Amino acid sequence: xxxxxTVGAGAGSVVxxxxxxxxxxxxxxxxxxxxxxxxxVFFASKRGDSFLRIDTWTRxxxxxxxxxxxxxxxxxxxxxxxxxxFDLSFGNMVGLAGGTAGALMINYDIxxxxxILIALLIGVAVGVANGYFVAYLNASSFVITLAAGTILFxxxxxxxxxxxxxxxxxxxxxxxxEIKVIQNIRLPFFVAMAFFLLVWLxxxxxxxxxFMYAIxxxxxxxxxxxxxxxxxxxxxxxxxxxxxxxxxxxxVANIGGxxxxxxxxxxxxxxxxxxxxxxxxxxxxxxxxxxxxxxxxLRTIEVGLLQMQIDNxxxxxxxGVILLFGVLLSQLVVRQR
Amino acid sequence: MTSxxxxxxxxxxxxxxxxxxxxxxxxxxxxxLGLVGKNGAGKSSVIKILAGASRPDEGxxxxxxxxxxxxxxxxxxxxxxxxxxxxxxxxxxxSVAENVELGLxxxxxxxxxxxxxxxxxxxxxxLERLGGGIDPRAPIGSLSVAExxxxxxxxxxxxxxxxxxxxxxxxSLTDEEINHMFAVLRDLASHKVSVVxxxxxxxxxxxxxxxxAVMRDGALVADRPVSEFNVRTLIEExxxxxxxxxxxxxxxxxxxxxxxxxxxxxRVTGLNVTGKVSDVxxxxxxxxxLGLxxLVGAGRTELVRAVFGADRRSSGHIxxxxxxxxxxxxxxxxxxxxxxxxxxxxNQGLIRDFSVRRNxxxxxxxxxxxxxxxxxxxxxxxxxxxxxxxxxLDIKTASDQSPADWLSGGNQQKLILGRWLxxxxxxxxxxxxxxxIDVSAKEEVxxxxxxxxSEGRSVLFISSEFGELVGVCQRVMVLREGELVGEVSGEAIxxxxxxxxxxxxxxxxxx
Numbered sequence: 001x002x003x004x005x006t007v008g009a010g011a012g013s014v015v016x017x018x019x020x021x022x023x024x025x026x027x028x029x030x031x032x033x034x035x036x037x038x039x040x041v042f043f044a045s046k047r048g049d050s051f052l053r054i055d056t057w058t059r060x061x062x063x064x065x066x067x068x069x070x071x072x073x074x075x076x077x078x079x080x081x082x083x084x085x086f087d088l089s090f091g092n093m094v095g096l097a098g099g100t101a102g103a104l105m106i107n108y109d110i111x112x113x114x115x116i117l118i119a120l121l122i123g124v125a126v127g128v129a130n131g132y133f134v135a136y137l138n139a140s141s142f143v144i145t146l147a148a149g150t151i152l153f154x155x156x157x158x159x160x161x162x163x164x165x166x167x168x169x170x171x172x173x174x175x176x177x178e179i180k181v182i183q184n185i186r187l188p189f190f191v192a193m194a195f196f197l198l199v200w201l202x203x204x205x206x207x208x209x210x211f212m213y214a215i216x217x218x219x220x221x222x223x224x225x226x227x228x229x230x231x232x233x234x235x236x237x238x239x240x241x242x243x244x245x246x247x248x249x250x251x252v253a254n255i256g257g258x259x260x261x262x263x264x265x266x267x268x269x270x271x272x273x274x275x276x277x278x279x280x281x282x283x284x285x286x287x288x289x290x291x292x293x294x295x296x297x298l299r300t301i302e303v304g305l306l307q308m309q310i311d312n313x314x315x316x317x318x319x320g321v322i323l324l325f326g327v328l329l330s331q332l333v334v335r336q337r
Numbered sequence: 338m339t340s341x342x343x344x345x346x347x348x349x350x351x352x353x354x355x356x357x358x359x360x361x362x363x364x365x366x367x368x369x370l371g372l373v374g375k376n377g378a379g380k381s382s383v384i385k386i387l388a389g390a391s392r393p394d395e396g397x398x399x400x401x402x403x404x405x406x407x408x409x410x411x412x413x414x415x416x417x418x419x420x421x422x423x424x425x426x427x428x429x430x431x432s433v434a435e436n437v438e439l440g441l442x443x444x445x446x447x448x449x450x451x452x453x454x455x456x457x458x459x460x461x462x463x464l465e466r467l468g469g470g471i472d473p474r475a476p477i478g479s480l481s482v483a484e485x486x487x488x489x490x491x492x493x494x495x496x497x498x499x500x501x502x503x504x505x506x507x508x509s510l511t512d513e514e515i516n517h518m519f520a521v522l523r524d525l526a527s528h529k530v531s532v533v534x535x536x537x538x539x540x541x542x543x544x545x546x547x548x549x550a551v552m553r554d555g556a557l558v559a560d561r562p563v564s565e566f567n568v569r570t571l572i573e574e575x576x577x578x579x580x581x582x583x584x585x586x587x588x589x590x591x592x593x594x595x596x597x598x599x600x601x602x603x604r605v606t607g608l609n610v611t612g613k614v615s616d617v618x619x620x621x622x623x624x625x626x627l628g629l630x631x632l633v634g635a636g637r638t639e640l641v642r643a644v645f646g647a648d649r650r651s652s653g654h655i656x657x658x659x660x661x662x663x664x665x666x667x668x669x670x671x672x673x674x675x676x677x678x679x680x681x682x683x684n685q686g687l688i689r690d691f692s693v694r695r696n697x698x699x700x701x702x703x704x705x706x707x708x709x710x711x712x713x714x715x716x717x718x719x720x721x722x723x724x725x726x727x728x729x730l731d732i733k734t735a736s737d738q739s740p741a742d743w744l745s746g747g748n749q750q751k752l753i754l755g756r757w758l759x760x761x762x763x764x765x766x767x768x769x770x771x772x773x774i775d776v777s778a779k780e781e782v783x784x785x786x787x788x789x790x791s792e793g794r795s796v797l798f799i800s801s802e803f804g805e806l807v808g809v810c811q812r813v814m815v816l817r818e819g820e821l822v823g824e825v826s827g828e829a830i831x832x833x834x835x836x837x838x839x840x841x842x843x844x845x846x847x848x
Binding site: 205206207208210211213214216217218220221222223224225226227228284285 | 645647666667668671672677679684685686687688689690691695699700702703706712713714756
């Protein structure tokens with residue numbers, strides 16, 4: 001009945017910035033980067049011969065099949081998570097987009113540009129459907145996108161008769177993966193970086209991005225402040241679906257065919273990257289630069305440990321532990337508020 | 338009648354407010370005590386202490402001559418006290434019998450399996466005493482509100498409660514259902530149960546209670562047999578001595594008063610919200626501060642939320658400056674020039690993770706672009722706008738980059754007002770803007786409303802503190818049970834006049 005609050009407290013008073021507070025804040029903001037630097041030095045000292053070579057980086061850590069898909073997907077995910085939503089369907093959306101583009105080119109001889117456009121169209125439709133059910137019909141994004149993912153997987157196997165497709169020989173399409181832009185760095189890396197810039201600018205520099213963070217901060221207050229919450233949440237799901245389509249198409253260009261499990265392997269790593277990203281720069285808030293750091297971090301650990309010929313089981317255990325501590329680090333600052 | 342339970346000098350403080358101020362109250366066997374008072378007078382706080390849901394800062398509860406410490410609500414149940422709250426606390430998916438005996442230990446077979454036959458028989462027995470007609474096996478969600486309330490009373494019977502407290506039990510009940518409930522309560526009293534009946538409806542108090550206790554500002558101000566009251570004296574006790582102060586006397590102490598224009602800024606016609614607001618029509622002129630009074634649950638917030646497009650309305654027209662507006666979401670209302678400062682500013686107003694600056698500009702971001710054609714906010718322009726609002730509203734904050742969470746309640750309220758100051762809005766709806774803020778901050782809020790009015794804008798002011806409405810408004814309309822029941826203006830505005838309308842009693846005729 002009675003509203004409990006501290007009357008007059010905090011107003012005007014300068015909040016204490018003692019030594020320990022500042023240290024806490026520094027560790028909360030940059031702690032993950034320090035851990036990353038430590039890991040980097042560790043790998044460089046152990047396997048400096050291979051770990052420090054540019055070639056290693058372009059072919060493994062920043063590879064078209066590891067780095068690019070993870071970064072693009074994690075960025076899409078960052079957008080919906082900034083609004084407090086989840087998307088579990090993008091893994092299967094990658095498969096559907098790849099399967100669609102692949103099947104259209106191989107089975108129907110359709111021009112590769114048209115094939116990509118059709119895949120994109122389907123991606124947008126999936127995003128709209130997810131957004132409609134979640135934002136307009138007020139269903140849980142967790143459940144809706146889980147269901148959507150299952151449905152998408154079904155369609156993908158229907159399209160491709162549940163078989164892997166291979167032997168794609170449309171050279172101009174395969175070039176999407178093979179073109180070397182600078183030295184040995186291939187096009188997919190630049191696609192990922194361009195997507196990063198786009199999402200970064202959108203979230204941090206545009207009205208749309210500000211509205212997205214407002215929705216994540218307090219959905220009802222955002223609505224009462226005149227923000228079109230339903231529409232903008234739907235845009236979030238469309239962004240994720242488009243990111244999945246881009247990844248699907250690029251992966252098909254890389255392997256010259258398609259498999260149904262094309263994207264599902266990235267699901268958990270994408271979530272891990274986004275959560276790690278919320279542990280740097282702006283603790284507690286999902287942000288694009290943070291997500292980039294999260295992705296690079298996970299890739300470095302994975303490749304570094306592989307080079308040390310450490311068993312795959314230990315790589316998974318390490319990644320899990322890093323995620324755990326990364327999230328705890330960001331809590332250092334958030335809990336204080 | 339013998340007293341078996343009493344409170345001695347109960348005190349309960351919340352930051353900035355003394356919710357319960359040395360309340361000593363006796364409860365007698367077989368007596369029906371009516372407990373009345375304005376919203377926030379402390380009735381619910383006393384009940385919460387009795388129920389063991391909150392602990393008093395001072396004072397004690399004495400049961401059968403021995404002091405009683407209630408550390409947990411369950412202890413109150415064990416001691417024979419039963420509470421029927423305003424909001425029904427039933428588990429909809431469980432059956433009537435399961436609800437009646439919830440938490441009291443269901444009868445078991447072999448210590449493990451529930452003995453449904455016994456459970457149903459026990460529930461049927463008490464339900465019979467309440468007049469029957471309720472099937473113990475039915476899921477409680479299928480029952481009417483009145484029946485569900487009877488089931489909650491059945492809980493009291495099954496525990497052989499000696500004290501039954503009902504908080505606003507007649508809300509959303511029909512007359513017939515209320516009469517039936519009264520019969521049940523009188524029957525309880527005749528079996529030596531002490532009944533406490535909390536209600537805003539004075540006719541129910543006069544119709545049911547043997548004794549009336551009145552609370553005001555946390556203190557017990559009257560405690561006498563019902564025969565010693567009439568409606569007029571009871572309302573006077575509820576409102577206090579200065580209740581009859583006229584608008585002018587009040588206005589002097591608040592130092593405000595407006596000069597409304599004749600042009601109508603907002604006209605609402607035939608507005609309905611299913612089950613909450615029925616057929617409300619009103620208008621606000623430019624430069625006017627219109628008050629909206631009513632008791633809790635009268636539909637004030639529901640009405641303004643429907644006008645603002647935050648909730649769906651089933652019918653009704655809204656005109657701003659003579660132009661009919663299609664308002665189905667808050668965006669439309671804002672575009673039409675209507676602004677709402679919500680009741681629950683922490684959960685509906687503030688964006689918690691945002692700084693003061695970003696909270697300030699979120700509603701008018703379009704006005705702060707680098708170039709008007711590009712949707713890119715300029716932090717320089719945002720900063721300037723935030724600084725202007727901070728200065729103009731005298732908001733106390735370390736910087737415009739501080740988290741909005743750090744501000745005090747009054748400053749948060751000003752922050753949310755600052756969000757709309759430069760939006761060019763014509764109509765400002767303040768829903769309980771002074772709730773939970775200190776006295777000087779309240780005065781600042783009044784002055785800001787006055788300032789908006791003097792700029793030719795219109796203010797709709799909802800408050801449960803009728804003294805504020807008397808002091809600030811040129812006209813006050815009163816909502817009771819979703820209907821507009823009257824309006825007072827100018828000199829005629831007084832707390833008594835407003836309360837009469839709220840309670841549906843005219844003192845001159847009934848007194």
